[in-house]
Amino acid sequence: MPPLNxxxxxxxxxxxxxxxxxxxxxxISLISVVGIALGMTVLITxxxxxxxxxxxxxxxxxxxxxxxxxxxxxxxxxxxxxxxxIAKTNSRVLATAPxxxxxxxxxxxxxxxxxxxxxxxxxxESKVDDLARSMRRxxxxxxxxxxxxxxxGDSLARALGVNVGDRxxxxxxxxxxxxxxxxxxxxxFTVVGxxxxxxxxxDAGLALTHIEDAQKLYRMGDEVTGxxxxxxxxxxxxEVTYDLAGKVPGNAVISDWTSVNANYFRAVDIEKRMxxxxxxxxxxxxxxxxxxxxxxxxxxKQPDIAILRTLGASPGGVMKIFMTQGIVIGLTGVIVGIxxxxxxxxxxxxxxxxxxxxxxxxxxxxxxxxxxxxPSELRPMDVVVTALFSFAMSAVAxxxxxxxxxxxxxAEALRYE
Numbered sequence: 001m002p003p004l005n006x007x008x009x010x011x012x013x014x015x016x017x018x019x020x021x022x023x024x025x026x027x028i029s030l031i032s033v034v035g036i037a038l039g040m041t042v043l044i045t046x047x048x049x050x051x052x053x054x055x056x057x058x059x060x061x062x063x064x065x066x067x068x069x070x071x072x073x074x075x076x077x078x079x080x081x082x083x084x085x086i087a088k089t090n091s092r093v094l095a096t097a098p099x100x101x102x103x104x105x106x107x108x109x110x111x112x113x114x115x116x117x118x119x120x121x122x123x124x125e126s127k128v129d130d131l132a133r134s135m136r137r138x139x140x141x142x143x144x145x146x147x148x149x150x151x152x153g154d155s156l157a158r159a160l161g162v163n164v165g166d167r168x169x170x171x172x173x174x175x176x177x178x179x180x181x182x183x184x185x186x187x188x189f190t191v192v193g194x195x196x197x198x199x200x201x202x203d204a205g206l207a208l209t210h211i212e213d214a215q216k217l218y219r220m221g222d223e224v225t226g227x228x229x230x231x232x233x234x235x236x237x238x239e240v241t242y243d244l245a246g247k248v249p250g251n252a253v254i255s256d257w258t259s260v261n262a263n264y265f266r267a268v269d270i271e272k273r274m275x276x277x278x279x280x281x282x283x284x285x286x287x288x289x290x291x292x293x294x295x296x297x298x299x300x301k302q303p304d305i306a307i308l309r310t311l312g313a314s315p316g317g318v319m320k321i322f323m324t325q326g327i328v329i330g331l332t333g334v335i336v337g338i339x340x341x342x343x344x345x346x347x348x349x350x351x352x353x354x355x356x357x358x359x360x361x362x363x364x365x366x367x368x369x370x371x372x373x374x375p376s377e378l379r380p381m382d383v384v385v386t387a388l389f390s391f392a393m394s395a396v397a398x399x400x401x402x403x404x405x406x407x408x409x410x411a412e413a414l415r416y417e
Contacts, residue, residue: 029293033333035286040337040390041344043279047382048345050272052375060198063130067237068256070248071226080224086247092231092240095127098224100214105171108160115207119214128230131195137164138193145212150189153203154196166191172217187217287393290326294401305408315406322402330394334387345378
């Protein structure tokens with residue numbers, strides 16, 4: 001941009017405000033502004049919705065998944081209390097809880113479903129996850145040692161056709177030797193509750209029982225599978241993992257929620273990056289509409305350029321004039337895009353709800369997506385990056401037409417005037 005007190009800035013702004021004799025040029029400039037603003041609005045809104053979805057799924061997933069967990073290398077940990085004490089030396093660890101986990105088959109009548117059985121200590125477990133808040137029926141506290149009671153995800157309970165008070169049979173994969181050969185171990189459990197997280201894998205595949213019952217069923221004695229940790233900041237889990245890795249015994253394996261669910265979060269991140277790239281191309285196309293707009297302006301203003309040159313204007317000065325005009329158009333589009341993008345991100349749920357009511361559509365079926373409205377999380381960095389990219393593309397698009405304007409020959413331009 002030229003200095004604030006320069007003639008280039010004055011003339012460039014005058015050209016931007018003036019009415020061109022060719023109305024078509026004004027329309028092209030308006031289309032450029034609208035294109036940039038629309039591209040930014042869509043990009044900011046889409047990024048916010050994707051951020052909202054990611055946060056919603058992460059929140060639901062972490063209702064049943066620990067921030068950090070320390071497990072035995074062979075899925076057996078002898079002295080879990082010692083491990084818990086070591087973990088608590090990190091100031092970010094708020095709570096610890098032991099767990100036993102193993103696979104099994106749950107049967108009820110003719111229905112059979114595979115499940116992950118997790119043995120928990122109800123009082124300690126409620127401090128490391130939010131499963132207690134996700135109970136639909138019954139409670140986690142109903143799990144008593146020796147009762148062989150069980151809590152199921154609601155999708156798993158529906159698949160088995162059971163409700164609170166019904167009985168299911170757990171078939172443990174570890175067999176027992178009998179005179180008739182190797183037979184699987186069977187144990188009858190009473191359903192004392194169901195929970196709903198909103199994450200299909202968890203709701204359809206997780207079953208909870210008391211840790212002592214799980215230890216008896218899988219013949220683990222006093223051993224556990226590992227210890228689950230809750231942190232004051234889930235985004236510092238990788239830092240806590242590295243810190244505790246040098247403190248826990250060599251037979252223990254430590255992992256955090258990002259590594260346990262790495263495939264899911266990697267897929268979401270790739271999807272977000274590709275969507276952003278496609279929408280950035282839309283902004284780039286809109287920004288380069290400025291090229292055709294400025295070319296037409298340069299063609300119309302050739303006599304003016306020739307007069308400026310004869311009055312002593314340098315080619316660089318002429319170039320700055322038209323770059324100013326293009327940058328003002330681009331900046332206008334960016335500002336409008338920021339305003340409507342933020343409004344779109346904040347009110348996307350209301351906008352989608354209005355469209356659904358008017359046209360009788362249903363974009364998100366609650367029975368499939370487990371949500372009733374579009375989640376949205378507006379991040380300032382997304383707005384800043386989008387605005388900078390859009391403005392940069394607009395500025396780049398002005399360079400070539402402005403350079404061509406600076407190359408206009410005054411004699412040729414004034415020949416027929």
